[in-house]
Amino acid sequence: MRGGGRGPGAGGRLMTYALAVFAVVAALLPVYWMLTISLKRQVDQLAVPPKWLIFEPTLAHYADAFLERSFAQYLVTSAIVAVSSTACALVLGTLAAYGLARFRLPRKLNTRVALWILSTRMFPPIVTAVPIFLLMSDLELLDTIASLVIVYTGFNLPFVVWMMRGFFREIPRELEEAARVDGDSRLGALRRVILPLVTPGLAATAVFCLIISWNEFLFALTLTQTDNAMTLPVGISGRVTQYEIEWGVMSAAGVVAMIPILVFALAVQRYLVRGLSLGAVKG
Amino acid sequence: MLSKVSRKLLKGRGHTRGGERALPYLLIAPTVAVLVALSIYPLVYAVKVSLQSDSGDGARWTLQHFARLLSDDFFRSALAHTLVYAAIALTVEFLLGLGLAVLLNREMRGRSFFRAALLVPMMLPPVVVGVVWRLMLNSSFGVINGTLQSVGVNTEQLTWTGTPKLAFASVILVDIWQWTPFIFLILLAGLQAIPEEPYEAALIDGSSPWQTFRHVTLPLLKPAILIALLLRTMDLLRVFDQIWILTQGAPGGATETASLYIYLTAFRFGDFGYAAAMSFVLLLLTNVVSVLYIRLLQRQEEA
Secondary structure: OOOOOOOOOHHHHHHHHHHHHHHHHHHHHHHHHHHHHHOOOHHHHOOOOOOOOOOOOOOHHHHHHHHHOOHHHHHHHHHHHHHHHHHHHHHHHHHHHHHHHHOOOHHHHHHHHHHHHHHHHHOOHHHHHHHHHHHHHHOOOOOOHHHHHHHHHHHHHHHHHHHHHHHHHOOOHHHHHHHHHOOOOHHHHHHHHHHHHHHHHHHHHHHHHHHHHHHOOHHHHHHOOOOOOOOHHHHHHHHHHHOOOOHHHHHHHHHHHHHHHHHHHHHOHHHHHHHHOOOOOOO | OHHHHHHHHHHHHOOOHHHHHHHHHHHHHHHHHHHHHHHHHHHHHHHHHHOEEOOOOOOEEOOHHHHHHHHOHHHHHHHHHHHHHHHHHHHHHHHHHHHHHHHHOOOOOOHHHHHHHHHHHHHOOHHHHHHHHHHHHOOOOOHHHHHHHHOOOOOOOOOHHHOHHHHHHHHHHHHHHHHHHHHHHHHHHHHHOOOOHHHHHHHHOOOOHHHHHHHHHHHHHHHHHHHHHHHHHHHHHOOOHHHHHHOOOOOOOOOOOHHHHHHHHHHHOOOHHHHHHHHHHHHHHHHHHHHHHHHHHHHHHHO
8 A cells, every 4th residue: 555645446446457457468468479479380470360369389480490590509609608707797796796895995995996887887888899899809709609708797797796785785794793703714704604695695696697698689799790609689680680581480589588588587576676776776 | 716715815914904904905806807808998999999090001090080970960860869769768668667656556466466577578688579579560461460450450551660750669669668667667666665654644634646646755756766767768878789670770760879870880881980989979978877877876875
């Protein structure tokens, strides 16, 4: 009832439900439609009136995309890139976050450094995409998985620092001091006492990094050219623009690209607001 | 890795004050180094690229790229598209998001299901969003026109991404579909953080629901509203992915935003110097917003 003032009557409640159901249908129907396209034979895909529920399902498009064409490889590349860049960012970022959250640095350096770190995440990606492409080309790293891991680590780092700094700050200092009285060093206390306490936060942060890397498109598009290092989004975009009518393959790949993300998103629902606002709203 | 670092520190300096004082810097330094390498250095490099002419064999210092900015009508219209796109999408997303948040901010059965379902569009990979809507909006075989035809509407004029005005409206529609949930989610969190007492006071004063909303809810929701709007604006100004899949800027550049135009200049026409120069204009534009956001966070920090 909070925020509502007075309780709505039966009619009001019905209206609320009707609007909520409408919003949910609007949100999900397009996605459901892609799912049906991925499972339909071509005749059914193009049928007028559209077949929403009843059609003869087929897995042919999935077989086509993942067995005949290179989508299985794109999938593996996407997974490698996402996991490696997440791991790098978590290790570096968690240490930095601990340093920023738990030590008093002179001249307000804690806040200044933290805000500077965040500001690096606010550049429009196209601004750094042009020079990074040229730099990677000089380093002969174009079209390699390594280039994407490096770039995505940079993307994820500010995020990890801000999320983890928030989680560290929520842990009472006394716990750490108690551990240190017991003879732990500062980092010993971090490892033995603090890290176990922030594990849920760490896991949520990791999932966010996986989502960010998995979804990233612009850098993957500019830095890769061949099956060597193409991620799933780039693979999909190539088909979309080349063969307009290959709806089945496109949708099948789209469904596969979407499933891990939805699972992850549900897993971190509790931290979603915090993650999306870069730690600004505790949610 | 942690234990190795800690052992080394212990061995080297033990628990002395010196080791203690250096520790935070050692912890922060690697992150700062990576970020300098991946964002500050590229920016400096982009400045250099934008100030050199790439014609001929030797690079020559020149202001030609920045001079060209002033007379490039395509860039001007790409900027205009970006701003109009951002303004319309932000307004609609905010109003819808606020409405949904107020609507779902009450005890009701299935609320967590509604909330979870509404998150789906915004979590999807942007490329997949593009695919979903290409399927929906295709003028001959898409489900929207198919449905309209089957109820007897003549869809000949409804080419969605085919004509300039309609294409621009379509890409905005897709943005609204994808990102209204973001505003909804942040504002819902903001609403739930408002305590009971102000509402009880308003009830005792006999305020109408509208007065309560206007004088109690809105002021208390202001921080969340600011955060949602600023974050959204930053994202809108850089929009690229879904438009790339949906139209690639077509027809006739009608849906070409600044990011698309810069991308095409650099990677289709190979004019990196001019692309870099244009990207600084975009950076300046988003900077206005990101500075506001950082100030907001700074105030939170110091409070």
